[in-house]
Amino acid sequence: MPSDLAYWIISVPLEDADPHRMFSELGAKLLSDGGAASSDFGQLSFPPLKTGTLESLISLSEDLPKLDTQYTQVVAKIIDTLRALLNNDEAALAQHVLVNEQSLDDYMLSWAWNTGKYRADRSLRDTVESLGKELSSIDNVMKQKLANYNVAKGQLQQLQRKKHGNLSVRSLADVVHKEDFVDTQSEYLETLLVAVPKNNAKDWQARYERLTAMVVPRSSNKLAADDEYALFNVTVFKKVRDEFVQKCREAKFTVRTDFAWDDELVERQRNELDAAGESEKELWTELLRLARTNFSEAYQALAHLKVVRTYVESVLRFGLPADYFAVTVRPNPKRTKALLATLVSHYAYLDGAKRSKKNNDAGSGEAPGEYAQLLEEEQFPFVLTEQYMVPV
Secondary structure (H helix, E strand, O other): OOOOOEEEEEEEEOOOOOHHHHHHHHHHHHHHOHHHHOOEEEEEOOOOOEOOOHHHHHHHHHHHHHHHHHHHHHHHHHHHHHHHHOOOOHHHHHOOOOEOOEOHHHHHHOOOOOOOOOOOOOEHHHHHHHHHHHHHHHHHHHHHHHHHHHHHHHHHHHHHHHHHOOOOOOOOOOOOOHHHOOOOOOOOEEEEEEEEEHHHHHHHHHHHHHOOOOEOOOOOEEEEEOOOEEEEEEEEEHHHHHHHHHHHHHOOOEEOOOOOOOOOHHHHHHHHHHHHHHHHHHHHHHHHHHHHHHHHHHHHHHHHHHHHHHHHHHHHHHOOOOOEEEEEEEOOHHHHHHHHHHHHHHOHHHOOHHHHHHHHHOOOOOOOHHHHHHHHHOOOOOEEEEEEOOOO
């Protein structure tokens, strides 16, 4: 069952060299079926691609499904990046998932081969390799730019946690004052800052002088408090500092050993936060612009890859001459089964003996056993390839 969250590219043999008649007949059939009528569709024309040998087509038919999956993931990762940058705002996302400033529906339902960018006179293998190189290049660029942005974002978040976290982790530069410390040039004494769970504040007051020897009596004062912790200072002799820190840890008191008074610390941290915020903002803007551009480029390349896959499967399925009628369909998720039933009914004449005759008329002899088995497993009388649709 094809997905109702993808565009369907459908291909059948062209009849009487008249694609317009076939398109009108298909439209009338879909409109006559209430379930299928609510699905949008548009005609798709294959360029004069070079068919190549049967062996090369079979080789491509084996490789294309894997490449299809690999490069669809490239497009999906760009979408994930855009979602993250836009905080899952679907309305904002819709403004960025465009192809040449067109919506995906407008692009896919009026699709045409981009002859200016992708040459149709090359071998199919060369075309596929060219599309693959483009998608791989886009993926590598996106990975590098995303990594750069994530580093900047991580640095900013770390600085913000230091500024806005609780007293056990946040920066204390704007919380304490120089007078809260013993002379920093003292040879024997050192003032420590201790974050104490609020429920244990009385326990701290009662115990801190006895946690180790050589704690200055009555040297602890409450300096600040938040919802979780109270911050105290305490002065000890330097020779017992490490032991005192260990005793505090055992008592669930957090000594802020990461903090030392610095007259210029407040200004320096403010500048660091401002610089990190500016850097993150610049990289966010750059990554958003790049993701928008690369989505357009990657989606076009993927669509051309899907069309090549549809063409290859059509030649192997229906034979030569390589004249096919194709449409792109955007299924209505609520009526997917009805749409599929209508399409199967409309093209039922291609099934059975007539399809076998067409394969024989192609002059290719019997299909290799492996491919013949694939044909037997095919459940539709037409070739169907699915193109990525942005999930919303």
